[in-house]
Amino acid sequence: MAEDQNIEWKESWRDEYLKWICGFANAQGGKIYIGTKDDGTIIGVKNSKRLLEDIPNKIQNKLGIVADVNLLSEKGLEYIEIVVNPWAFPVNCDGEYHYRSGSTKQQLRGNALTNFLMVKTGIKWDAATVSNISVLDLDKESFDIFRREAFRSGRMTKEDLNISNEELLEKLDLLVDGKLKRAGVLCFYRVPEKIIGGCYIKIGKFEGSELLYQDEIHGSLLIMADRVIDLIYLKYLKAAVSYYKETRVETYPFARDAIREAVFNALIHCNWADNVPIQIRIEEDKMFISNCSMLPFGWTAETLLGIHTSKPYNPDIARVFYRAGYIESWGRGIQKICDACKKLGTKEPEYILHGEDIMVKFVALQSAKVTEKVTEKVTEKVTENLTESDKKVLDILIENPYATYMEIAGRLNISRKTVSYRIKLLKDKGIITRVGSAKKGYWKQI
Numbered sequence: 001m002a003e004d005q006n007i008e009w010k011e012s013w014r015d016e017y018l019k020w021i022c023g024f025a026n027a028q029g030g031k032i033y034i035g036t037k038d039d040g041t042i043i044g045v046k047n048s049k050r051l052l053e054d055i056p057n058k059i060q061n062k063l064g065i066v067a068d069v070n071l072l073s074e075k076g077l078e079y080i081e082i083v084v085n086p087w088a089f090p091v092n093c094d095g096e097y098h099y100r101s102g103s104t105k106q107q108l109r110g111n112a113l114t115n116f117l118m119v120k121t122g123i124k125w126d127a128a129t130v131s132n133i134s135v136l137d138l139d140k141e142s143f144d145i146f147r148r149e150a151f152r153s154g155r156m157t158k159e160d161l162n163i164s165n166e167e168l169l170e171k172l173d174l175l176v177d178g179k180l181k182r183a184g185v186l187c188f189y190r191v192p193e194k195i196i197g198g199c200y201i202k203i204g205k206f207e208g209s210e211l212l213y214q215d216e217i218h219g220s221l222l223i224m225a226d227r228v229i230d231l232i233y234l235k236y237l238k239a240a241v242s243y244y245k246e247t248r249v250e251t252y253p254f255a256r257d258a259i260r261e262a263v264f265n266a267l268i269h270c271n272w273a274d275n276v277p278i279q280i281r282i283e284e285d286k287m288f289i290s291n292c293s294m295l296p297f298g299w300t301a302e303t304l305l306g307i308h309t310s311k312p313y314n315p316d317i318a319r320v321f322y323r324a325g326y327i328e329s330w331g332r333g334i335q336k337i338c339d340a341c342k343k344l345g346t347k348e349p350e351y352i353l354h355g356e357d358i359m360v361k362f363v364a365l366q367s368a369k370v371t372e373k374v375t376e377k378v379t380e381k382v383t384e385n386l387t388e389s390d391k392k393v394l395d396i397l398i399e400n401p402y403a404t405y406m407e408i409a410g411r412l413n414i415s416r417k418t419v420s421y422r423i424k425l426l427k428d429k430g431i432i433t434r435v436g437s438a439k440k441g442y443w444k445q446i
Contacts (some may be wrong), residue, residue, distance in 0.1 A: 255346065263289060346365040
């Protein structure tokens with residue numbers, strides 16, 4: 001029998017194996033056999049009686065726990081069995097915390113250790129209170145977004161929401177003895193970076209290794225959630241256009257529902273204590289969404305893609321997002337992402353683990369990629385009296401005659417009012433005209 005999650009074979013006893021016992025105690029428990037080869041073949045031990053006395057004492061003195069140490073025999077060969085039960089509290093060996101994962105022992109450090117201790121003690125990072133931010137300091141727009149989305153989703157009734165902000169925070173369990181939890185500050189405070197540096201989202205458009213342009217989205221987590229998806233799809237992605245009879249059909253290379261779910265997952269599960277923003281890298285063929293976090297102990301990338309329970313890294317933040325209707329509470333988020341990708345006709349996402357970073361990779365739908373301009377740029381003769389801003393607006397309208405003011409504003413990173421002004425100038429100069437109604441029409445170059 002080979003070694004696995006719960007079994008370890010050792011030919012002879014060494015005191016360093018107390019670390020293995022520590023690892024079993026911190027994980028799911030297990031057994032160590034002394035006097036066996038790596039394949040489980042029994043070779044026996046000569047000092048079994050002394051080990052029966054020494055090992056239990058060393059376990060208790062070094063680890064502060066009790067384990068069953070049994071003397072077994074087979075074919076005249078004696079060997080030792082050490083049975084370690086899982087312990088509810090963290091167990092350390094000379095100040096080091098070890099954990100059994102698969103058939104290996106790992107020493108926990110950094111965020112892995114922090115996460116482990118929080119799980120064992122039942123204390124989560126987002127549940128800690130903050131002293132220098134009060135309810136009165138919180139942001140009205142963030143509350144407006146939450147109330148709007150919670151009512152729209154049906155997760156809360158009008159009566160539930162028609163209360164003061166402080167009462168709403170109480171209902172969401174974001175106050176402890178009148179003090180805000182970190183989750184309350186991150187979700188409803190306009191500038192969470194004042195207490196948690198790096199609490200924002202970075203988006204970049206890349207061509208190979210070259211960064212073409214980028215944006216940063218700042219604000220509360222609710223403000224970020226409310227704005228990020230529209231920004232990605234209006235500014236960073238182009239839709240392939242087709243027609244079904246008279247109906248215009250736009251197909252984006254990435255499933256919007258999948259990207260939305262992945263970004264919201266990143267906001268909820270991010271280890272904001274690392275002071276590293278969520279990063280979204282968009283290329284022609286791929287999109288990467290990454291955030292600092294750790295999987296629950298014993299989980300792998302394969303666990304994420306299978307049926308699993310909901311274990312949010314930040315449970316209080318997750319509760320706010322659930323009440324707002326942004327997420328489910330059954331651990332179905334990744335399955336929804338996969339289903340959305342299948343529906344679009346592209347590959348399922350790939351989850352890549354880099355130590356304390358979780359990255360999800362999406363592959364673009366090839367048939368939806370827009371790689372060439374539909375029409376050429378307007379001639380110099382037509383545009384010789386136009387400003388650079390006017391030319392950019394005109395180029396977009398020639399490329400996509402159905403572009404909306406908001407889409408143009410997003411792509412050029414200007415206000416809707418500025419777009420309206422530029423289009424009026426183009427119309428007044430007789431360069432473009434509107435064909436059809438305001439809602440269903442399109443722009444045509446004269």
